[in-house]
Amino acid sequence: MDDFVRDKLTEWGLRELIETFKEQKIDRKSLYCLEDQDIVELIPLVGPRSVFKTELKLLKEQNTANPDTSHASAQVIPSTSGRRNDGKRKSDLQGESNQQQSPTKKQHLAKEIKTLTKVKDIMRRVLKTIPPEKNNLNDFLRRKIHDLETDERKVVGVFGKTGAGKSSLINAVIGLNKFLPSGSVSACTSVLIKVEANMQNQKGEAIIEFITKEEWRDELWFSKHFGLENEEDDHREIVEKLSALYGEDWKEKSSDDLMDGK
Ligand SMILES: Nc1nc2c(ncn2[C@@H]2O[C@H](COP(=O)(O)OP(=O)(O)OP(=O)(O)O)[C@@H](O)[C@H]2O)c(=O)[nH]1
Ligand SMILES: [Mg+2]
Incomplete structure (x- = not known):
């Protein structure tokens, strides 16, 4: 066990694994070499194991993308300021995975899991400090902490x-x-x-989330003038969106005509 492994486990909210990793003499080099079977043996519990696997995968990805800074934990978070200068709204960007500029969805998920694990850890400590008396505040706090404990979200996408x-x-x-x-x-x-x-x-x-008429005008204009020249997926998305909203004859109309008609 070296400082790198200890720091990583601490950073990932998995301090309880430090002892085991120390006993098994896992250092920086062997951390990267762990196979699935090793991880199962090292971490029998599913919860911490899934956090560990996700974090290790991210670490390896960071390492591949940027070997010089693989020790750094900071991740690049995409701007949440709404629009990019190409006219797309942020909700339209969810399918993109530009590894250089923004983290992948998996990275977001791992970040969420990490945050939730940390919050749960803190709340468990808070729970211990709530006095045993029954009153509104104590009951409220216990209930909220319990909700957090049982809060397991799964995201299911429906496309068509x-x-x-x-x-x-x-x-x-x-x-x-x-x-x-x-x-x-x-x-x-x-x-x-x-x-x-x-x-x-x-x-x-x-x-x-509403967008203003001007924002839709910009998006429409962009879609008509440049969007259709884009890659296949973007092209298809635009065609489906505009056909759904305006019917098939949107292709013959200018973006101004479409705006005036809707
Ligand atoms: N026959 C049949 N009709 C269905 C079925 N499911 C949905 N529909 C009908 O298909 C039509 C469209 O269904 P929606 O659920 O609004 O479709 P959607 O995919 O949400 O459509 P958008 O919101 O426009 O993307 C409605 O009239 C439904 O009643 C099905 O299983 N069988
Ligand atoms: Mg629908």
Whole structure:
């Protein structure tokens, strides 16, 4: 065991593994050589094992991308300021994985897991300090910490062309007939929709991100003039989006005409 391994385990919120790694004489070099079977033997519990595997993978990726700074833990976080100068909104960028500028989705996920693990660790310590008396505040704190303990989120993506039945499927799965609008006339939920259980109460809540007319005008103009020259995926996405919103004859109209008609 060397400082590098100790620091990494600490940084990843896996301090409880330091002793085992020390006994097994795992140093920086052997850390990179660990096989899946070794990891199973070293870390029998699924929770810390999955965190470890994700973090080790990221470390290896960082190492490959930037060998000189592989010891650094800082990750490049993409700007959240909304738009890029090519006219795309940030929600449109989720499929991109430019390794040089922004972390992959896996890196985001690993960061989330790491943060949640740390928060849980802190909250467990807070729980121990809550006095045993029953009162509103103590009960509230215990309940919130319990919710956090049991908060296991899995993200399931539903993809398909407009009218394929995505919203109907989600409604059927959650057992609420008219939760998401569905219909056959034109594009219904033609934007990214995220459905989450409301852990606070039984009510449904909608968080909707609107864009201004000017922002849509810019996006439309960009799509018509440059977007269609882009790679295959971008091209297809634009064609599907505009066909869903304006029908097939959008191709013959200018972006100004489309704006005026909608
Ligand atoms: N026959 C049949 N119709 C379905 C089925 N699922 C959905 N539909 C109908 O197909 C139409 C479109 O369904 P939606 O659930 O709105 O489709 P969507 O994929 O969410 O469409 P967008 O929101 O426009 O992307 C509706 O009229 C549904 O009633 C199915 O399994 N069988
Ligand atoms: Mg829909």
